[in-house]
Amino acid sequence: MDASHAYVHLPFCARRCPYCDFNAHAGRDGDMDAYADALLAEARAQLPGSGLKTLYVGGGTPTYGEANRIAKILTGLREAAGGEIGEFTIEANPGTLDAEKVAVLRDAGVNRVSVGGQSFHDKHLETLGRIHQAVHIGRAVDALRAGGIERVSVDLILAIPGQSLAEQARDLSQLTALAPEHVSAYVLTIEDGTPFDDLVRRGRMPKPDDDRDLTHLHVAVSQLAAAGYERYEISNFARPGEASRHNLAYWRDADWIGLGAGAHSHAGRTRSKNIDDPAAYAHAIAETGTAIEWSEDTSPEVALFDALMMGLRLVEGVDLAALEARLGVDARTLHAESIARHVRAGLLELEGTRLCLTPRGLDLTSYVIRSFLPDA
Numbered sequence: 468m469d470a471s472h473a474y475v476h477l478p479f480c481a482r483r484c485p486y487c488d489f490n491a492h493a494g495r496d497g498d499m500d501a502y503a504d505a506l507l508a509e510a511r512a513q514l515p516g517s518g519l520k521t522l523y524v525g526g527g528t529p530t531y532g533e534a535n536r537i538a539k540i541l542t543g544l545r546e547a548a549g550g551e552i553g554e555f556t557i558e559a560n561p562g563t564l565d566a567e568k569v570a571v572l573r574d575a576g577v578n579r580v581s582v583g584g585q586s587f588h589d590k591h592l593e594t595l596g597r598i599h600q601a602v603h604i605g606r607a608v609d610a611l612r613a614g615g616i617e618r619v620s621v622d623l624i625l626a627i628p629g630q631s632l633a634e635q636a637r638d639l640s641q642l643t644a645l646a647p648e649h650v651s652a653y654v655l656t657i658e659d660g661t662p663f664d665d666l667v668r669r670g671r672m673p674k675p676d677d678d679r680d681l682t683h684l685h686v687a688v689s690q691l692a693a694a695g696y697e698r699y700e701i702s703n704f705a706r707p708g709e710a711s712r713h714n715l716a717y718w719r720d721a722d723w724i725g726l727g728a729g730a731h732s733h734a735g736r737t738r739s740k741n742i743d744d745p746a747a748y749a750h751a752i753a754e755t756g757t758a759i760e761w762s763e764d765t766s767p768e769v770a771l772f773d774a775l776m777m778g779l780r781l782v783e784g785v786d787l788a789a790l791e792a793r794l795g796v797d798a799r800t801l802h803a804e805s806i807a808r809h810v811r812a813g814l815l816e817l818e819g820t821r822l823c824l825t826p827r828g829l830d831l832t833s834y835v836i837r838s839f840l841p842d843a
Contacts (some may be wrong), residue, residue: 470734471520472716475506475544476727478527478745481563484596485662486655490729490743491527498746499532502728503540505752509726510547512756518551521713530559534567541575554579554712561607562599569614579618579711580611581651587641588634591627596662601641608645618709620649626683627655628672635683636690643694648709652687653702654680681830701780701829718781720774720790728758736770736794738763767796768841775839780832784816784823798822798839805838 476490479502483493492498522544530537545552556579557572564582572580584604586592592601604621611619621642625635642650657663657675666672688698696704700718703711716723725732725741728748732739739762742748751758765773771794778785791797799806799820806822809815814828814835828835 470515470722470724470732471518472713472721472723473514473519473522473548474713474723474725474730475510475522475524476526476725476730477506477524477529477531477540478502478728479531480526480528481531481560481598482596485666486595486658488658488661489527492745495745496532498749499536501749501753502745503536505749505758506540506727507543507547508752508756509758510544513724513726514544514547514549516547516549518549519553521554521716522548522552522556523713524557526558528560528563529557530563530568530572534571537568538571538575541572541577545576550576552576556581556711556713558583559607560597560599561603562597564603564607564610566610566614569610569616573615577616579620580616581620581622581649582607582611582647584621584642585624586627586630587638588630591630591634594627594629595624605641605645608647618649619645619647620651620711621645621647622651622653623687625652625654625687626680630683632683632686635687639687639690639694643691643696648706649711650691650696650704651702652684652691652704654684684830699782701832715781718777720777720793736765736767738765766841767794768801770794771796771798771801772839772841776836779822779824779836782823782829784821786821788820802839809835809838 478490478492479495479499480491480493483491555577557577558581560583582604585595585597587601587604589601592599608619608621623638623642657667663672667674691704692698695706697707698704699710703714722734723732728741728745729743730741740760741758742751742760748758771790774790774794775785775798787798806815806817809828810817813825814831816823816825824832824835
């Protein structure tokens with residue numbers, strides 16, 4: 468692939484959170500060394516070897532496990548990428564960071580760390596099944612700063628079951644006091660098949676409440692704005708110049724290479740996905756050099772839907788003329804009726820060739836996006 472962005476998946480965790488529906492695995496430490504070898508073999512085969520604009524290491528918990536294994540993976544990725552990586556991000560659980568691991572990250576060239584704080588209340592961290600305590604969040608950010616990591620993002624979950632608005636406000640106050648460059652603040656989503664989903668079905672956890680969720684989100688948006696964080700995507704906020712360049716590539720429909728178990732790749736209209744299971748992935752790489760589970764070429768209409776689904780998450784929206792030039796299909800023609808209906812309802816704005824959601828439309832993103840489904 469001729470792509471300048473790459474995502475790397477490290478799927479191992481100390482414990483799987485009950486709300487998580489990612490490809491994450493606990494109790495699989497015995498698979499980690501073989502997985503690291505397979506991942507680096509895939510990276511050497513797939514990365515361009517001439518530098519990357521962004522490389523993002525996600526999970527799972529990428530900072531889980533031995534420091535020397537993390538060093539081997541990150542150094543190997545950097546070498547496979549040709550040494551030049553503009554934005555090199557890794558996700559980190561606060562309970563897995565210490566000075567030794569921060570030094571490993573810095574020495575490997577990591578220049579941005581996304582810390583999964585989620586809450587500054589221990590009772591809510593316990594509800595969420597997190598392995599860390601609130602005190603570890605500040606310690607992790609301090610360790611990153613002391614270790615020379617220049618850009619820090621902190622994740623926060625909003626509208627946690629049992630969480631009051633006052634508790635969320637204290638979470639945000641404690642977060643902004645740490646002065647991260649970037650904040651990801653997500654309303655908790657109950658995903659099908661997760662332990663949280665089972666608790667809701669059995670009446671042991673409240674069902675999601677859209678009004679409550681929006682109230683928590685709106686309060687968070689206002690509080691973050693007052694602290695100097697600009698909302699540039701539905702759930703992401705940054706100080707000027709500190710938006711996630713890697714995630715912007717997704718939202719702007721760039722191509723990327725996906726490495727590791729369950730990773731997706733995007734090349735023009737071609738989509739592919741790797742095998743999910745870490746051991747099966749490692750075996751496939753060792754035996755055949757590839758672990759692709761499926762690959763498909765999408766139609767222009769499906770590619771347009773994907774671009775709209777991702778791009779309309781951004782406050783800046785999407786340039787429909789640029790999409791037409793790249794994909795060969797014009798949303799202004801294909802979806803003229805839906806666009807006009809949402810503009811009249813105050814959910815979308817169309818200025819020239821740029822289409823974007825209004826503030827009210829951002830609250831109803833899923834509803835708007837569904838109207839652009841092919842043959843909807």
